[in-house]
Amino acid sequence: MRKSVLILGAGSDVARALARELAQAGYDLQLAGRKVEELAKDARDLEIRFGIQSRALYFDALDLDTHQSFYEALKPRPMGVVAAFGLLGEEDLARHNQQEWLRIIHTNYTGCVSILTIAANNLEQSGEGFIVGISSVAGDRGRAANYVYGSAKAGLSAFLSGLRNRLHKRGVRVITVKPGFIKTKMTRELDLPPRLTASPEEAATDIFRAISKRKDVIYTRWIWRWIMLVIRNIPERVFKRLSI
Amino acid sequence: MVIANWNSYPRIEANLWDFRAEAEALELLHKLDSCIPRGMGRSYGDCSLASHIISTPGFNRFISLDQEQGILECEAGTSLKDILRVILPLGWFLPVTPGTKYITLGGAIASDVHGKNHHIHGAFGSHVHSLRMLTPQGEVITCSREQNPEVFSAVCGGMGLVGLILSARIRLMPIHSVYIRQKTIPAGSLDQLMELFELNEDCTYSVAWMDCLSRGQNPGLFMLGEHCTAKEAPDRNLSPPERAGLSIPGHLPGWVLSRAALKAFNSLYYTRGRANAGYSFQDLESFFYPLDRVQHWNRLYGSKGFLQYQFVLPKEDSRPGLKRILDHINSFGLPPYLAVLKLLGSQKGLLSFPMRGYTLALDFPMKPGLTALLNTLDQLVHDLGGRVYLAKDARMNQNSFIRGYPENRRFLEIKHGLDPDNKMTSLQSKRLGLCAKAY
Ligand SMILES: Cc1cc2nc3c(=O)[nH]c(=O)nc-3n(C[C@H](O)[C@H](O)[C@H](O)COP(=O)(O)OP(=O)(O)OC[C@H]3O[C@@H](n4cnc5c(N)ncnc54)[C@H](O)[C@@H]3O)c2cc1C
Numbered sequence: 034m035r036k037s038v039l040i041l042g043a044g045s046d047v048a049r050a051l052a053r054e055l056a057q058a059g060y061d062l063q064l065a066g067r068k069v070e071e072l073a074k075d076a077r078d079l080e081i082r083f084g085i086q087s088r089a090l091y092f093d094a095l096d097l098d099t100h101q102s103f104y105e106a107l108k109p110r111p112m113g114v115v116a117a118f119g120l121l122g123e124e125d126l127a128r129h130n131q132q133e134w135l136r137i138i139h140t141n142y143t144g145c146v147s148i149l150t151i152a153a154n155n156l157e158q159s160g161e162g163f164i165v166g167i168s169s170v171a172g173d174r175g176r177a178a179n180y181v182y183g184s185a186k187a188g189l190s191a192f193l194s195g196l197r198n199r200l201h202k203r204g205v206r207v208i209t210v211k212p213g214f215i216k217t218k219m220t221r222e223l224d225l226p227p228r229l230t231a232s233p234e235e236a237a238t239d240i241f242r243a244i245s246k247r248k249d250v251i252y253t254r255w256i257w258r259w260i261m262l263v264i265r266n267i268p269e270r271v272f273k274r275l276s277i
Numbered sequence: 278m279v280i281a282n283w284n285s286y287p288r289i290e291a292n293l294w295d296f297r298a299e300a301e302a303l304e305l306l307h308k309l310d311s312c313i314p315r316g317m318g319r320s321y322g323d324c325s326l327a328s329h330i331i332s333t334p335g336f337n338r339f340i341s342l343d344q345e346q347g348i349l350e351c352e353a354g355t356s357l358k359d360i361l362r363v364i365l366p367l368g369w370f371l372p373v374t375p376g377t378k379y380i381t382l383g384g385a386i387a388s389d390v391h392g393k394n395h396h397i398h399g400a401f402g403s404h405v406h407s408l409r410m411l412t413p414q415g416e417v418i419t420c421s422r423e424q425n426p427e428v429f430s431a432v433c434g435g436m437g438l439v440g441l442i443l444s445a446r447i448r449l450m451p452i453h454s455v456y457i458r459q460k461t462i463p464a465g466s467l468d469q470l471m472e473l474f475e476l477n478e479d480c481t482y483s484v485a486w487m488d489c490l491s492r493g494q495n496p497g498l499f500m501l502g503e504h505c506t507a508k509e510a511p512d513r514n515l516s517p518p519e520r521a522g523l524s525i526p527g528h529l530p531g532w533v534l535s536r537a538a539l540k541a542f543n544s545l546y547y548t549r550g551r552a553n554a555g556y557s558f559q560d561l562e563s564f565f566y567p568l569d570r571v572q573h574w575n576r577l578y579g580s581k582g583f584l585q586y587q588f589v590l591p592k593e594d595s596r597p598g599l600k601r602i603l604d605h606i607n608s609f610g611l612p613p614y615l616a617v618l619k620l621l622g623s624q625k626g627l628l629s630f631p632m633r634g635y636t637l638a639l640d641f642p643m644k645p646g647l648t649a650l651l652n653t654l655d656q657l658v659h660d661l662g663g664r665v666y667l668a669k670d671a672r673m674n675q676n677s678f679i680r681g682y683p684e685n686r687r688f689l690e691i692k693h694g695l696d697p698d699n700k701m702t703s704l705q706s707k708r709l710g711l712c713a714k715a716y
Pocket residue numbers: 282283313314315316317318319320321324325333353354374375376377379380381382383384385387388389390391392435436437438440441442443568668
């Protein structure tokens with residue numbers, strides 16, 4: 034039987050690069066997101082390039098009520114699910130605007146919990162498969178620059194950790210990905226330090242390796258594991274004075 | 278960021294904008310007052326350089342592939358390398374390919390590139406069935422030999438100056454093996470090389486490497502190639518064997534070291550060629566892309582970079598013309614490190630480079646006096662009715678350009694219609710006066 038992977042937020046630059054890695058390894062792909070027209074072009078590209086089967090599906094992480102029926106309609110049922118969608122949002126706006134902070138939290142946390150809970154229950158029954166959640170180093174410690182986003186990612190990291198703990202005995206693997214900086218649409222306006230910044234392709238290779246090598250939590254680039262180790266260990270009374 | 282094309286000259290500070298969907302490309306064109314498309318920067322010079330560069334390699338999806346008819350449609354940033362990966366195992370090949378597969382589909386069309394089979398199959402544009410282009414005014418148009426033929430003739434070879442090519446549909450060439458039956462003939466002089474070209478005009482692929490370091494006769498190697506039939510081929514494989522390549526780690530520091538390394542690099546190809554004299558089987562990779570095996574070989578020239586000077590002379594005047602030019606180079610004492618000779622066929626296209634006659638491509642390291650030498654060569658080439666290849670140009674002046682490309686007026690009229698505000702402008706187009714308002 035051919036193995037199918039569902040990618041949620043498949044228009045993300047990281048997700049697109051990951052789709053090519055997965056397709057090259059022979060997985061069929063279901064690409065889900067809001068810009069279905071673009072995703073249909075991606076699907077066609079993957080079919081021609083790698084001789085796999087692929088299609089595009091409409092999915093909105095914020096539309097929680099649709100998640101159950103969305104998942105039930107999937108054909109075939111995926112053996113792997115990747116949640117790549119995310120929203121950095123505008124932190125300044127979020128300080129004053131309820132809609133903005135809700136949007137950030139719901140996209141990065143609530144939406145992810147919603148769809149991955151459904152996926153987890155489903156995979157648990159089949160007794161195999163994997164779930165990849167893309168969290169962020171921003172969830173490892175809250176910073177003034179993006180703490181609403183960071184807190185949502187922190188929630189997501191904790192959720193994924195618990196899910197891993199629950200599903201481990203059932204043969205389903207859960208992989209938490211914590212990117213540092215990646216040069217994508219999300220960070221287009223930011224000036225990122227080249228040494229600490231991965232390309233989407235590089236991040237995708239790391240994620241693909243984590244899937245094949247049965248890793249639990251990865252940082253990409255790997256150096257971020259050590260950077261965050263240091264940052265997490267800065268005493269709060271010092272940290273609160275820093276602007277990093 | 279600091280950016281340069283393959284020959285590392287000029288090196289400029291520029292903003293690179295990439296896009297992954299048509300809508301994003303349109304946004305960019307609206308946002309930027311002046312810009313130029315850039316593929317993989319495999320041109321030698323400044324044709325894809327400007328303060329604002331629209332970088333295409335992220336826009337690289339396959340759109341459709343008709344496996345029966347051999348018709349492929351891709352987005353313009355798709356590399357020939359990716360295309361070959363998909364089509365070779367299906368028994369198809371590119372009808373025209375330059376000496377590297379690290380270029381984009383858009384770059385191949387915009388420079389109307391030629392291969393070793395130009396005298397038989399023409400330039401890349403001849404195999405473009407149709408293409409879609411985003412005009413500088415933000416309109417998407419389709420053009421081909423039937424639809425908007427005027428625009429089509431300006432886009433092929435148009436150096437990105439009439440708009441951003443979005444996608445193209447090209448005709449592929451069927452093959453039955455990934456092998457080329459190559460015949461290598463050592464020749465003692467330029468005369469002999471030219472004779473060999475003329476004797477072998479019905480062969481599909483032909484090219485010659487000339488030695489300019491040893492003074493006097495210009496000995497060389499003449500190479501012919503034909504696709505093998507399935508029966509002739511040493512094996513049935515339709516994917517060329519993967520080989521581990523070399524990579525030049527960084528710009529080599531000392532000039533002396535670079536010179537020695539370069540000589541070694543070039544003589545490697547000669548020695549290998551000589552050893553292969555007579556018939557041999559070469560897979561497509563080693564026949565068409567021998568240089569691709571050494572990643573970043575351009576770094577051998579050091580951080581100052583190098584210039585490639587590629588010109589073509591009309592066939593009638595080629596023999597005395599080439600001699601005059603080579604004599605002049607010799608007397609000047611700045612020998613090129615690499616010289617590739619080829620007999621081209623005739624070619625339509627407003628700014629396309631090829632014409633019926635001999636083309637010579639010369640790689641020169643940056644050295645004092647090189648500008649003076651090349652200025653004189655410009656004079657000689659254009660006095661003889663020839664022209665210089667825009668994809669290899671970083672320094673020619675407007676006057677030479679106008680002499681070499683008599684259809685430039687017609688080109689500018691079409692550019693004026695599509696781009697009255699000269700949004701598409703490169704360092705090269707400024708230098709050559711290729712802007713619509715001038716006319
Ligand atoms: C080792 C080597 C061997 C080569 N051999 C040959 C050869 O045998 N024959 C030959 O003809 N050439 C040869 N070339 C030159 C090369 O094929 C051309 O310069 C080609 O145009 C490079 O394509 P690119 O994608 O890198 O584009 P770039 O170098 O980035 O750009 C080239 C031109 O194309 C335009 N352009 C690029 N994309 C688009 C687009 N989407 N829409 C509109 N305009 C666009 C740019 O504005 C620019 O004017 C060789 C180069 C190298 C390095």
